[in-house]
Amino acid sequence: MALYSEKVMDHFMHPRNVGTIDDADGVGEVGNAKCGDIMKIYLKIENDIIEDVKFETFGCGSAIASSSMATEMIKGKSIHEALELTNKAVAEALDGLPAHKMHCSVLAEEAIKNALKDYFDKNNIPYDHKMYEEMDHEQLHNQVHGE
């Protein structure tokens, strides 16, 4: 079996929603300390719906494919649904990622959550702070690598 699925290759070669949103309602940036890759997500939100989403990634092919797929999965969805998007769901939608590349999809999930946090903070919208305390990247990284 090829290392990467056709879907991964497709989203890597033709990533959707690449770019920035000038008047974004929420911006989230995360980095992975181990590989040094960075991901940034921009959200345009109206009436609790993700009207538009763009991403920039200084990262590997799996990070590009993951953010492309993740942005497709939350576009037009509610904030609530976007918050529930997991890296596993992103990897599944890509027909899988190699085990040592799962952490790249974690970056996409975290960047989206951080962008939503930025939106909540800017608009004084109450949210569960615990969710972000638990979002420890190293911990997630170790989980997906079984370390």
Ligand code: FES
């Ligand atoms: Fe760093 Fe993929 S190797 S995000």
